Amino acid sequence: MTSLDAKNAHYWITVIFAGLVFLLVLNYIPAQDTVQEQIFAERGYKIVSQSESIATEFIFDPTWLPEAGGSKTVDYIFYDANNTRIYVSEIKNNGQMTYVNIKFSSNYNKEEGTFVTSTVIHKDNGELSYSGVFIKPRFYDVQNNEELAMEYSMGIGPDDLITLGFGEKEMEQFSGKQIAVKLSNFNLVHYKRI
CATH class of the missing domain: 1.20.5 (Single alpha-helices involved in coiled-coils or other helix-helix interfaces)
Known part of the structure; x- marks a missing residue:
């Protein structure tokens, strides 16, 4: 050689x-989704505390509204703290209802950290269960600084998806105005690796 x-x-x-x-x-x-699954299942992680204490708001931009039967991707971030971003992801209009999709994106530290979620983690006799937080949105006309009485529907879906639905009558209030949407009771979770 x-x-x-x-x-x-x-x-x-x-x-x-x-x-x-x-x-x-x-x-x-x-991967980040694996860490999230481990935290929620308390496999290798312990949930130190959680508190439905996070409130935030965003200004609904009337230019976000799609035509009837359409949808618009928005990706407007209105909360960026506690290793979590909360953002308006998409607006859909089926001709009768308009749906505003709000999503969460968290960056999980491997050892210890905090994140914000729409899920509450319950532990009863060692068994884990989950429920959605109780969110009561409030709506304000930004120009007149007055609260608006608006009917809405709301759903919490998988992967931290919140959907607010509005009928035609309510959407008339959004037309041409800036409406502040205030959301409260998001869950702040503190966890650590064990």
């Missing part, structure tokens, strides 16, 4: 070893 062959073999052994180390590290680092 010449010295050139020995150097070439050494190079390939080093590359293969580095690749194996990289794959091992990549496999060891859990």
